[in-house]
Amino acid sequence: EAGVAQSPRYKIIEKRQSVAFWCNPISGHATLYWYQQILGQGPKLLIQFQNNGVVDDSQLPKDRFSAERLKGVDSTLKIQPAKLEDSAVYLCASSFWGSSYNEQFFGPGTRLTVL
């Protein structure tokens, strides 16, 4: 079974530029998550999708971050414009269902550096 795929794996941009990350979850997983992991910290949930609907985006900085999952499968996370403090690893995860009894499977992440 293929795991969660993410691209690109690395991205370096200047502040105020835009960037987009892509995630393809495990086939059949209805729930998709985007996490931000700053160096030395645990992952922090940014947004959770159930199929193509948002169920939690309370920690997403909506003035600059946006995410979509148009057909309930792949998802993109965008930052526009980027700030220095956005430097982090952005992890995508998916689970069969959005309850605590379903394991979240994580992708390898995209490491973003903002200069």
Added chain:
Amino acid sequence: GQQLNQSPQSMFIQEGEDVSMNCTSSSIFNTWLWYKQDPGEGPVLLIALYKAGELTSNGRLTAQFGITRKDSFLNISASIPSDVGIYFCAGYPGNSGGSNYKLTFGKGTLLTVNP
């Protein structure tokens, strides 16, 4: 929001030694999870705990869900070099409801094993 205090921050041990790490919170959690993250990869679930007092093993790993629901520990016995990595505790807070479960992570314990 809920915070998880994970300790120690880092450990440096000799191959063959046992290691213990723990996680505490000021509020109750319904589920405790332990993840391992290797460099350049996403976290991988090691053990999941669903009931207060539960003790679960996975090979050389043993974890327990504290009886107060505010803490958990992870033990690794007879450590080997491939145990190197960052171990995260994570949990679903006790006030989560419905289908909106937000996984909260600790800051991680960096384990180094000297061959």
